[in-house]
Amino acid sequence: MMTATRDLDVVNLSAGYDRADVLTEMNVSAKAGSVTCILGANGAGKSTLIRSILGLCRVSSGTVRFGSDVISDMPTHRIAALGIATIPEGNRVFPRMTVLENLRVGGLLVRDAARERKRLDELFNIFPRLEERRNQLAGTLSGGERSMLSIARGLMTDPEFVIFDEPSLGLSPLFVGEVFKIVRRLKESGVTILLVEQNVRQTLDVADYGYLLSQGRVVTAGPTETLKNDPELHKAYFGVH
Numbered sequence: 280m281m282t283a284t285r286d287l288d289v290v291n292l293s294a295g296y297d298r299a300d301v302l303t304e305m306n307v308s309a310k311a312g313s314v315t316c317i318l319g320a321n322g323a324g325k326s327t328l329i330r331s332i333l334g335l336c337r338v339s340s341g342t343v344r345f346g347s348d349v350i351s352d353m354p355t356h357r358i359a360a361l362g363i364a365t366i367p368e369g370n371r372v373f374p375r376m377t378v379l380e381n382l383r384v385g386g387l388l389v390r391d392a393a394r395e396r397k398r399l400d401e402l403f404n405i406f407p408r409l410e411e412r413r414n415q416l417a418g419t420l421s422g423g424e425r426s427m428l429s430i431a432r433g434l435m436t437d438p439e440f441v442i443f444d445e446p447s448l449g450l451s452p453l454f455v456g457e458v459f460k461i462v463r464r465l466k467e468s469g470v471t472i473l474l475v476e477q478n479v480r481q482t483l484d485v486a487d488y489g490y491l492l493s494q495g496r497v498v499t500a501g502p503t504e505t506l507k508n509d510p511e512l513h514k515a516y517f518g519v520h
């Protein structure tokens with residue numbers, strides 16, 4: 280595991296699809312080694328923000344920087360090669376492949392066999408259940424094990440910056456807890472995390488800093504301890520005016 284050193288900065292970004300911008304002059308920063316959460320109702324622009332960071336949106340103005348690199352004009356594969364990875368929602372795995380095969384697919388960018396073995400060992404250390412079940416077909420794992428596998432697969436490249444896109448979506452409460460435990464564990468290992476989640480209470484507990492989006496703009500932002508008492512957040516999530 281590497282200790283993150285680079286901040287991610289979205290600076291005055293306007294971006295979207297075709298001719299219409301979805302994000303308007305957005306400013307979001309994720310500090311190296313911290314957990315930053317992105318909150319907001321359906322359609323607020325959370326996925327569009329992630330897609331912009333990954334080079335999957337049309338940017339009309341502004342920039343995205345990762346450390347000293349401007350990444351907003353890079354193709355997605357180059358952004359990934361800088362050490363930015365995404366974990367998809369829920370528990371997506373290749374059901375007819377074994378646990379080990381799923382992990383190897385996640386590590387396709389890792390061309391060196393010795394590095395791949397070392398990384399597998401590190402991940403099996405974090406996820407011992409996956410090691411026990413390394414030769415089991417992923418489709419026969421429990422829901423919780425599958426979500427561990429989908430997260431571990433996304434970590435095979437040993438990224439410095441990890442974007443979680445609604446990791447608890449569709450999971451039962453018990454497994455949601457597991458996902459948040461993994462986020463904490465990763466944070467302790469020094470990785471930078473950007474967390475998009477609807478599970479607002481647990482997200483605010485694990486994150487250091489948060490942004491609330493609405494209609495493609497940042498409505499409010501701050502340390503999560505402060506955000507917990509922010510009237511805008513209460514209005515958005517708990518219906519308190």
Ligand SMILES: Nc1ncnc2c1ncn2[C@@H]1O[C@H](COP(=O)(O)OP(=O)(O)OP(=O)(O)O)[C@@H](O)[C@H]1O
Pocket residue numbers: 296301319320321322323324325326327328
């Ligand atoms: N491929 C696309 N082409 C055109 N418009 C899109 C596209 N994807 C999303 N949008 C629009 O952009 C706006 C923001 O959507 P986005 O998916 O970023 O929101 P979100 O906050 O991630 O919502 P959710 O929580 O529902 O996933 C919405 O109005 C949506 O219709």
